[in-house]
Amino acid sequence: MFVLSSPSGTGKTTIARRLLAEDADIALSVSVTTRPMRPGEVEGRDYFFTDRAKFEAMVEAGEFLEWAEVFGNLYGTPKSYIKAGLKEGRDFLFDVDWQGTQQLHQRMETDVVRVFLLPPSIAELDRRLRGRGTDSAEVIAGRMARAQAEISHWDSYDYVAINDDMEQCFTRVKTILAAERLRRARQTGLVDFTRELMR
Numbered sequence: 001m002f003v004l005s006s007p008s009g010t011g012k013t014t015i016a017r018r019l020l021a022e023d024a025d026i027a028l029s030v031s032v033t034t035r036p037m038r039p040g041e042v043e044g045r046d047y048f049f050t051d052r053a054k055f056e057a058m059v060e061a062g063e064f065l066e067w068a069e070v071f072g073n074l075y076g077t078p079k080s081y082i083k084a085g086l087k088e089g090r091d092f093l094f095d096v097d098w099q100g101t102q103q104l105h106q107r108m109e110t111d112v113v114r115v116f117l118l119p120p121s122i123a124e125l126d127r128r129l130r131g132r133g134t135d136s137a138e139v140i141a142g143r144m145a146r147a148q149a150e151i152s153h154w155d156s157y158d159y160v161a162i163n164d165d166m167e168q169c170f171t172r173v174k175t176i177l178a179a180e181r182l183r184r185a186r187q188t189g190l191v192d193f194t195r196e197l198m199r
Helices: 012-022 052-060 079-087 098-111 122-132 137-151 166-181 190-197
Strands: 002-005 026-028 031-033 047-049 064-070 073-078 091-095 113-118 159-162
Touching: 002 012, 002 098, 002 166, 012 026, 012 091, 012 166, 031 052, 052 064, 052 073, 064 079, 064 098, 073 079, 073 098, 079 091, 091 098, 098 113, 113 166, 122 137, 159 166
Parallel strands: 002 091, 002 113, 026 091, 031 047, 113 159
Antiparallel strands: 031 073, 064 073
């Protein structure tokens, strides 16, 4: 479970999309959400869209590995799908905030790799958010306030990368993923392979 977290506007979505496009061995973990579908989004590919009552019933039934409320909307990771995929040896990319990351780590500690992306500066983050041209000044102010709160949790991650250059940051993230896949505990079939070598 490869987790990317960052304040909004840090480049996480761009890096995640590129990682998914270039690495066939990792799939996006699709979250359930109560937020409305945006233009261009597809049910089951971007999110599983539901209403608050159904989401809360899923929470009560223990169907999420993690869930959180962000900007008035609920988001959660369906437990059964992820556990089945991990058992088959698949890797999942998670685009979740620090709260979701903390919950994932508490429930699935050895299967979770946590990467936090930082902006090069608060001024640059503000410039990026305004440059999108999609949010009101009020929404941007809220995102900036939330960004500083999110940044305060940087030290609970395994890796931290500063996105001062998109290409270099992407290379760092790819390198982290490659190194984590080489960990002895994550290499399925290694025991049998080495026993064969020692015969």
